[in-house]
Amino acid sequence: xVRPKNEVEQKQLCAFGEYVAEILPKYIQQAQVTCxxxxxxxxxxxxxxxxxxxxxxxxxxxxxxxxxxxxxxVPSRQYRFEIVYNLLSLRFNSRIRVKTYTDExxxxxxxxxxxxxxxxxEREVWDMYGVFFANHPDLRRILTDYGFEGHPFxxxxxxxGYVEV
Amino acid sequence: LLQTTGLVxxxxxxxxxxxxxxxxxxxxxxxxxxxxxxxxxxxxEQIVNERFNLVxxxxxxxxxxxxxxxGQIEEVIVQAENELSLARKMMQWKPWEPLxxxxxxxxxxxxx
Numbered sequence: 001x002v003r004p005k006n007e008v009e010q011k012q013l014c015a016f017g018e019y020v021a022e023i024l025p026k027y028i029q030q031a032q033v034t035c036x037x038x039x040x041x042x043x044x045x046x047x048x049x050x051x052x053x054x055x056x057x058x059x060x061x062x063x064x065x066x067x068x069x070x071x072x073x074v075p076s077r078q079y080r081f082e083i084v085y086n087l088l089s090l091r092f093n094s095r096i097r098v099k100t101y102t103d104e105x106x107x108x109x110x111x112x113x114x115x116x117x118x119x120x121x122e123r124e125v126w127d128m129y130g131v132f133f134a135n136h137p138d139l140r141r142i143l144t145d146y147g148f149e150g151h152p153f154x155x156x157x158x159x160x161g162y163v164e165v
Numbered sequence: 166l167l168q169t170t171g172l173v174x175x176x177x178x179x180x181x182x183x184x185x186x187x188x189x190x191x192x193x194x195x196x197x198x199x200x201x202x203x204x205x206x207x208x209x210e211q212i213v214n215e216r217f218n219l220v221x222x223x224x225x226x227x228x229x230x231x232x233x234x235x236g237q238i239e240e241v242i243v244q245a246e247n248e249l250s251l252a253r254k255m256m257q258w259k260p261w262e263p264l265x266x267x268x269x270x271x272x273x274x275x276x277x
Contacts, residue, residue: 022204024260029268042273044265050258057251059212059244076277078269091236101272 006037013039013094020054020061027051040097045108048085048100052114055087055096063087063096069111069121071129075155079103081131085111102131110136128153170239181238182220182229188245189217195252203261209252216241 010033017031017039027047032040043051055063068086079101087096102108110133111118122133123142130151133139141148150157170177178184192213199206216233223229230238271277 019208023208024205026258026260026262026265029264030273042268044268046265047260050254050260053251053254054260057247058209059248060208062244074277077271079272099273101268 003036005035009037013037016061016094017041024051024054038095038097040099043098043100045100045102045106048083048098048109048111049114051098052085052087052111055098056114061089061096062091063089065090066111066115066117066121067095069118069125071125071131071153073129073153073155077101079106081129083108083125083131104130107132107134109134112136127151130154170237172237172239175237175239175243178239178242181226181242182224184242185220185238185245186217188242188249189213189220192245192249192252193217195249195256198256199259200261205255205261209248213248216245 013033017033020041021028021031024047027044027050028041029044030042032042034040041051055061065088066085067088068084070084072082072084074080074082081102081104083100083102085098087098089095100108108131110122112122113135119137120142122136123139125131126133126136126139127141127143128151144152150162152161167177193210196206196210196213219229219232223232226238230236230241233241235241235244
């Protein structure tokens with residue numbers, strides 16, 4: 001069985017994507033809607049805090065809830081890490097994804113000033129990928145062992161690690 | 166209604182019309198400072214004027230909540246305060262300018 005296509009929701013998401021892209025042309029590079037009705041905004045890394053505050057505070061887009069903050073490692077690209085923010089709007093019952101890019105050495109602005117929930121998520125991304133977050137209140141390791149060296153979720157980190165246990 | 170909002174941390178607002186009127190005039194004042202052709206100014210002015218008119222024509226709190234269709238009056242007040250702080254920050258960030266930097270051509274290609 002195949003999920004039935006919901007044309008109405010797709011049109012609404014397309015319209016909202018165009019609305020946001022018209023308001024913030026300085027930072028939004030692309031806006032796309034997947035076939036499963038998921039809206040994604042592709043951002044320049046300087047624009048994380050403006051875009052996230054806009055999505056949280058604007059009346060037509062009250063995305064008050066940060067559901068997830070992850071990173072994707074694609075080693076063949078120039079900017080290998082892709083940071084993904086998943087937001088949920090309780091007023092309008094809709095979700096949106098915001099994606100940015102960075103390489104290993106460039107810091108990214110922390111989203112903690114916009115969403116308090118980003119605190120531990122950013123610690124996890126720092127620990128697992130090595131992406132540094134500027135203005136984070138307390139950036140330290142959260143999942144790896146105390147003297148652990150390396151960033152496990154990177155694609156060039158071997159499956160059973162470098163140290164024998 | 167006049168005893169509690171039912172929401173944790175939000176007290177019942179006495180005189181919500183006055184507060185909303187003040188907030189909306191402040192937002193419109195801040196919006197005057199950004200260029201007239203910016204999409205943000207256009208859409209926000211549209212929303213704020215619409216809500217402003219509804220607040221001025223409707224004096225009954227319950228009916229105003231139904232017309233605005235956006236949760237309780239106290240939530241509308243909180244949303245207006247958020248919109249005001251957003252407008253002030255937008256003045257500094259200026260997001261209506263053209264794109265800061267184009268991404269590398271293979272950045273957003275999927276599958277790789």
